[in-house]
Amino acid sequence: MLLAVLLPFIIAIIIPFLSKWKYKVHTGYLVTVVPVIVFIYFSQFLGHGFEPVQRYYSWMPSLNIDISFNLDGLSLLFVLLISGIGALVAFYSTYYLHTSEQLGHFYVYFLLFMGSMLGVVLSDNIYVLYFFWELTSLSSFLLIGFWHFKESSRYGALKSMLITVFGGLSMLGALVFMNVITGTTSVQQMISQQEAILNNEYFPFILVLLLLGAFTKSAQFPFHIWLPDAMEAPTPVSAYLHSATMVKAGIYLVARFSPMLSSSEWFFIIVSTAGIVTLCWGSYMAVRQTDLKAILAFSTISQLGMIMAMLGFGTEAAVFAAMFHILNHATFKGSLFMVAGIVDHETGVRDIRKLGGLMSFLPITATLALFASFSMAGVPLPFLNGFYSKELFFQASNDLNNVLTGYAGFLQSAIPYLAVLGSIFTFVYSMYFFFGTFRGKAQLDKLAKKPHEAPVGMLLSPIVLVAAVIIIGLFPHLINESFIAHAAEAVSGIASTHHIVFWHGIKPALIMSLTVVVFGTILVLSLPSWRFLYTIVPGPLSLNKFYDGMVYRVERYSEKITKGYMNGSLSRYVRLILIAIMIVTFAIMALTNGFTIEFDNLSSVTLPEMCVAVMMVLAAVGTILTNNRIAAILILGVAGYGLSILFVLYRAPDLALTQLIIETVTVALFLLAFYHLPDLKKKKESIGIKAMNLIISIGFGLLMTMVAISAHSSKWFDSIAEYFIHTSHELGGGNNIVNVILVDMRGLDTMFEITVLGIAAMAIYGLIKLRGNKEDE
Known part of the structure; x- marks a missing residue:
């Protein structure tokens, strides 16, 4: 298992050497082998009799940091998605990326990201998990900014990194809190100490900090703004990071800690609210977009919101639906991103206003888009897997027990209506994507090149994903008990299986699905007449403007502060450094009782030592008063040699010899550099500057004296x-x-x-x- 996680990192090291032969063999073919091997290895754990597997590798036991892996149903679901989708994306990229691109860089970043995600979902040690978590942010930053010559790519990469790293640091705070409370760094052992965390006074901080990490990573409102800008990455990156892997890391985090947190009412309130708002806002905003990848970006936001909401519900049925939809979303969304990439690759255009009528030119691609988009819309057809998980979502929203009071009770009663509202716009943007691209009148004059069907190799990956959409839809029992049930059990702790069928009678869930189709169809047909609503909501308001303004202000004020003290004056820099050291050190000494002075176990001071000390003081003062450079160097040497004499008097010959050598070398270097030393002329400085220099000199000398005395008097630790x-x-x-x-x-x-x-x-x-x-x- 350790080798399976390390394999992407190992191959990443040798990719720069392999990419030299990219004109003979595309590097993508070689990289595809890595996720295939990982997928085959972890596929052996599939089956009805699956039991969690633990692996432990000692790393830094003194710090309680070890590489421990926990493979349960939840991590197995994510591992197979990471490796399976990764293999398809790597193969797809061999046709999407030309050999003139920097393939060595791309595939190194790709493998780093894959290995990081495997580490996130398998790690049981919280600090190892955090290490891989931040490595996903770093590698995704590099992937999003792969086309670094484009300003939009650099902007999107930086935005994603700033937001997700902020969330990662918040998550680290929560992990440290839990480590201190439970005394363990194991996620599983923390979960077993649920009561200790829930009853701790810092639990609200833990919950908020942990969810900040999850919400920023999984693009939940209002942190979703980084995801649309990340679409500037190459389409294979979008298909991998933003449909099946990176954006689901936050989902994984919430699911992993759900057994510990789901019993809290605030967990339900925060997670369900964030999820259902993200579902509605993401689906509403998707219809506003004109870029194919932007439509899919906001659709991803809405789908992630739906999954997050189900985890917030916390019921066994909702958790099962969430696990099922994680798989379904990866299949239809991954294929749709690849379809968007094919359209862009074959027409040179992603603006849906310039597209249309492409079914005649790209019939296979259009067919794939038909199945995938209708599955995403939740159209009630028995061969579309998206319908099944959407039905389970509606059922779970209806089954919430309205026993809570206050806002929580209101939220429980409002969730079914909000679920329908968000799903209506999901239907709208799904139809908008398909019919706006492949139906209607072709506008060949607006395309960059004449469209034609993509090569078979480019079609193969989306064909596999769409085939999975259909197979899961026709035979959901194939992945039910042997796969999804284990993932749901790892989250809810309840071993139960849901019987997934297409027809389950006329129930509220079916009525909700039909409502979505009816009202969604009406909105699709009348889209031009109500599109003006976007000028009202959100209108001029924009979270992106808030982000840009905040970043601009931080940079501007930072520049002002920096220019305030970075004026080129070395004397000012020295003053600031010394003042900072004095303030910090004196403050710490005051807080830790560092001013303790003890005279025990001190050597006696005799006349020779006193004479040497007086001589050193006079030499130090003389160095300041003299105007002759040679005299200043020699007088300074007197102070240094006087220290050597003190070492001799106190029977430390080795230190005396060291000091003699250092002082001799120092004086020699000063004399060698004599020609280049500045003239010792009195500067015309204001009384304020002179007073400050005097205060700093006396204060710093006093500080060094107090530190030396405190080091002798304060015995915090046994002497080594x-x-x-x-x-x-x-x-x-x-x-x-x-x-x-x-x-x-x-x-x-x-x-x-x-x-x-x-x-x-x-x-x-x-x-x-x-x-x-x-x-x-």
Whole structure:
């Protein structure tokens, strides 16, 4: 299992080398093998007798961070979607992306994303889950911005990253809270301590922070604005990230923690409200769009809202419907994105106002779009899987027990009506997409090129997905007990199976479906007459404007603040740095009782030590008062050599030798650079600047003094000196404790110190060469 998760990352490393032969063999063919292998491996777990599988790999046990995988019905559903859709998208991309593209970059990002998603849905350790979660944001940022030469691609990539990373950090806060409360980093063990979390005073913060992570990732209102702009990515990216995988990560998070949170009334209120509002708003806004991918983007938002609402209901029937619709949505939405890509590829146009009548030119593509769009609309036909899960959604919304009071009670009674409203517009945008693209009069003069049917290889992936739409619709029992039931059980904790049939009598769910078809048809036929409503709602209001304004203000105010102190004055920079260090350090010392002063266990001070100390003080003061550069260097050396004498007097010869060497080198370097040192002239500074310099100098000197005294007086931890004394010979094989500490005990520190010195030396050499070249010019 670990190899299955790591396989995409391993292959991603070698893709740059394989892509060199892309003109002989398209890199996509090689990449397709990876998700196929992963899909075949996890397919072995399918079946009626499926039992959850755990795998544990030790990583950082001292930090309680280990790679632990939990494969239950929920994660199996997502793993098969990630790998199955991934294989189809990778194969589809071989025909969509030309070999002149940067295929090496694309497929590296693609595999990084795939591996990250596998890690998210399989990880049982919360911090490993968070690592993969943020890696999905990073890799999707790279995929969305793949065509980085387009400003719209860069804008969409940045927007998606800002919003989803904000949610990821919020989620991390919730995970840390739960870790502290339960004392474990295992998701399953946290769920088993449900009462401890629900009864904790910080539970409201946990719930809000966790749902922020889920809502931003799954594009729930009002965080949905990043998804339409992400459509600037290549169509294979849209088909993968925004129909079957990334946008469902938030759905997965809510489903994974539902056993812990669903008993809370606030979970029902927040999740159901967000989901049903997202369903209605996304479906309403989809009809406003004119770009094919924008229509599908808002349709994805609405479908995700419907799934989120069902998880918010929390009933066993609603959870089963949600799991079923996750699968169905991946099939029909993935195929529709590929259809949109084919239309764009073969006509050079995605504007639905310029399309129409393409059924005569792209008959196979039109047929695929017909089945997929009608399935998305929930048209009551027995061979469309979307109808079954839509019926279960209506049934679940009707079966809510209206026992809650207040807003929760009102929400329960309003949900069925809102479900119908959102589904009516779902029907409208589905018909709008199909008939606006493939029916009507062809406008060949508005197309960039003459349309013709796509090559067979490009059609193969959507054909497989549409075949899944039909097969699931005709034989839903094939995936019921052996697949969907296990996923629902992992979320609800109830082992039950729903009998999925096309005809189940005249019940409220059927009446709701027929209502959707009737009113949806009326709205489709009268679309031109009511489209003006979009000038009223949303009208000039736009969440995108709010986002753009917020980003603009942050950048503008940040620039003002930065320019306020970054004025090129090195003295100002030093003052600001020293003031910040003083404030922070003094504040921490005050809060932690760091001003404790103890005189126990101190060496006695005799006349020689006092004389040396006085000499060092006079040398330090003399350095400030002198105007001669050589005198200043030599006087400064007196202070340094005086410290060496103090080390000798206090029987620390090794430190004395080190200090002597350092001081000698320092004085020598100053003398070598004597010619380039500035003249020590008194600057004409205001009294305020002089007073500030005096305060900073005295304050920082006092700070260093207090830190030294506090380090001796405050014993927060046992001294590590005894450990070094007893183990230096045994572990390091040396009698000189200091040498053993530097070389063995702190070997990594020493290595990195040497590395820093080496980098500094190369930088200095580069500056010298640069200056030499300028002088030559």
